[in-house]
Amino acid sequence: MASTLRLYLTCIRNTLEAAMCLQNFPCQEVERHNKPEVELKTSPELLLNPVLICRNEAEKCLIETSINSLRISLKVKQADELENILTKKFLRFLSMRAEAFQVLRRKPVQGYDISFLITNYHCEEMQKQKLIDFIVQFMEDIDKEISELKMSVNTRGRLVATEFLKQFI
Amino acid sequence: MAGTEKFVEADNAEAIITRIEHKSRKIESLLKQNKPVEALKTALEGSPPMTRDERCKSANWIVVHRALMAIKDVDGMFSSLDPEYYDILMKYLYRGLSTGDRPTCDQCLRIHEKLTERAGLGCILRSLADTVNAV
Numbered sequence: 001m002a003s004t005l006r007l008y009l010t011c012i013r014n015t016l017e018a019a020m021c022l023q024n025f026p027c028q029e030v031e032r033h034n035k036p037e038v039e040l041k042t043s044p045e046l047l048l049n050p051v052l053i054c055r056n057e058a059e060k061c062l063i064e065t066s067i068n069s070l071r072i073s074l075k076v077k078q079a080d081e082l083e084n085i086l087t088k089k090f091l092r093f094l095s096m097r098a099e100a101f102q103v104l105r106r107k108p109v110q111g112y113d114i115s116f117l118i119t120n121y122h123c124e125e126m127q128k129q130k131l132i133d134f135i136v137q138f139m140e141d142i143d144k145e146i147s148e149l150k151m152s153v154n155t156r157g158r159l160v161a162t163e164f165l166k167q168f169i
Numbered sequence: 170m171a172g173t174e175k176f177v178e179a180d181n182a183e184a185i186i187t188r189i190e191h192k193s194r195k196i197e198s199l200l201k202q203n204k205p206v207e208a209l210k211t212a213l214e215g216s217p218p219m220t221r222d223e224r225c226k227s228a229n230w231i232v233v234h235r236a237l238m239a240i241k242d243v244d245g246m247f248s249s250l251d252p253e254y255y256d257i258l259m260k261y262l263y264r265g266l267s268t269g270d271r272p273t274c275d276q277c278l279r280i281h282e283k284l285t286e287r288a289g290l291g292c293i294l295r296s297l298a299d300t301v302n303a304v
Contacts, residue, residue: 011266
């Protein structure tokens, strides 16, 4: 189980290293505009093949690249309803503070839980290796966070129920 | 120009599909003789280039998938596979990873790691950048 996680993350890391070759490219349609081409998808010659890496039926990662931007969308494993709700709330919390993260996208792509948008400006300001490390670390930490949240919800529920039902003893 | 292309495609598609069926029979016999690497080589070499017909691509993918799943020894496979097949193998690996089926993804992830070590990041980038010969 752990070995597939390691292989999955290695595959994503290698693909990102290869795909993160971004350069500045001013918009072709409108002068003096500079837009992330992966979001607009107006010119097919500027886009590379999107790549979908699935670990199993529940977890997957979509990597779409273009000449000046790269979009990574993640679908996190959600085993039951509680994890579903916790994941949605937690990732919505993060997405609303996307300004602080800089590379985070405010809304996830349809069908996924969270999305990153990396542009050539980010690659110029920050180191490419560190960006990739950040994304892979994020993926590892998300699973830990969600299971911690789930455990604390269960513990709290148990405590509250015990206290409440004491009055009926 | 595009019209004549489509006409040629339709004729070729039938020819290509018969060729693929031929290939799959050969591959089944190679697998029975316990030669998974030979089977994979056969599956990869006749890959129809420049076909836009989805049926040919799916037919070829099924054949390659069969050969890929039969491979147990990944390191041994690479020692006997020629480098010219690395690029096309990488494209098929990404197609396998997009299926989402657990055993396929496990196998593809395993082979992907070893293939990247051997062929480098250039192989990945070629499979991303090649929009014409998409698998």
